[in-house]
Amino acid sequence: MKILVIEDDPSIADILRIGLRPDAHAVDIADNGNDGSFMARAYEYDVILLDHALPGKNGIMVCKDIRGLGKTTPIIFLSVTGDTELKVQALDNGADDYLTKPFSLSELKSRIRAVTRRPALLSSIELKVHDLSLNSQLHCATRNGRQIRLTKKEFALLEYMIRNKGIILSRAMLMEHVWSADSDPFSNTVEAHIRNLRKKINPHKTKYNLIANIPGHGYIIDTPERLSALNR
DSSP, rough: OOEEEEEEEEEHHHHHHHHHHHGGEEEEEEOSHHHHHHHHSOOSSSSSEEHHHHEOHHHHHHHHHHTTTTTTOEEEEEESSOOHHHHHHHHHHTOOOEEEESHHHHHHHHHHHHHHHHHHHHOOOOEEEEEEEEEETTTEEEEETEEEEEOOOHHHHHHHHHTTTTOOOOHHHHHHHHHTTTSSSSSSHHHHHHHHHHHSSSSTTOOOOOEEEEEETEEOOOOOHHHHHTTT
């Protein structure tokens, strides 16, 4: 998943970035409310972790900005205060959950799983394309029963593609959803990861290719039958 952390305390932001990385999440950081509001509205994220006491716009104002644009991205509100009035205000203005600081990383991860479980697509743990299976909870992939060893970034890329099976995904879309905002958009990292994925999914070239390159448009993952029909 791609997560936006809007947090002005650099130590907390670093803890979240480092702590969420092992789960193959791409994390962007905004250290003030103005930048956080812009990033949340301009880009697509799977979850937003939003501090309340921020320079510029506070968390409530950022929530209002995001919801005012019609975005339904799950928002977990973070605050040092457990004040009931602030909790009610945050939830009434679009937050999906409220977590009081200090919090444990394991609890935060549980809250993230809970808020992303609501949409049917994101709740799917077992994902499948033809004979390729992926378990998003166990972080493992198999093809026809054979385990495929993937790096964290390869896994995140494959998961995003399978969740969008049958859709042509542009290079920009893959960069936006799988890589953090500070990644070099001019590098060949997407192409290299796609190339590695295809080799690992079909190492001996004895099976159908499930990932296709659509020249000038991007990449798609689908069943051999549908890819064949697409190329006709």
